[in-house]
Amino acid sequence: MGKNRFTMGLLIIVIGILLILFKMDTFDFLFDFSWPFIFLLISIIFHVLFFMRIFPSGILIPSGILGTYGLLFIFLHFTQWGHLQYLWPVFILGVAIGLFEFYALDRNHExxxxxxxxxxxxxxxxxxSFTLLYTVGIYFIAVVLILFGLWMILGRK
Incomplete structure (x- = not known):
């Protein structure tokens, strides 16, 4: 019983120290930097468990989704989230990637x-394409109109 009490006491002390460190915002930088990688880590774990034949092939759908979202969140995290207004279709694409993965790696796919x-x-x-048209499309249309106007002016004799 003495060794068990020592282990439990040590565990309680460690939890207390961690609580104090979290309250003092010691781990904020680490968490702010690393949280997008959690999505990738879970995706990799799901893939490994599938290839080890521990999980069924259905796990590939959330695995593909989480991997795609993880890459998106990592990119957005390092670009200060300014590009999300243009990259939001990746959320739809993530589901498609998960389904493609399931289709490609499952022998009994429907x-x-x-x-x-x-x-x-x-x-x-x-x-x-809508977001691309919204962002740079107006410049493309303007250049086409200018060129067409120049052709109308200079092209006729």
Missing amino acids: KGVLTAATVLTIIACVFF
């Missing part, structure tokens, strides 16, 4: 999985 993944990919691409 035919509707590929259809759903393709439809989601097309939707994400359409929304990406």
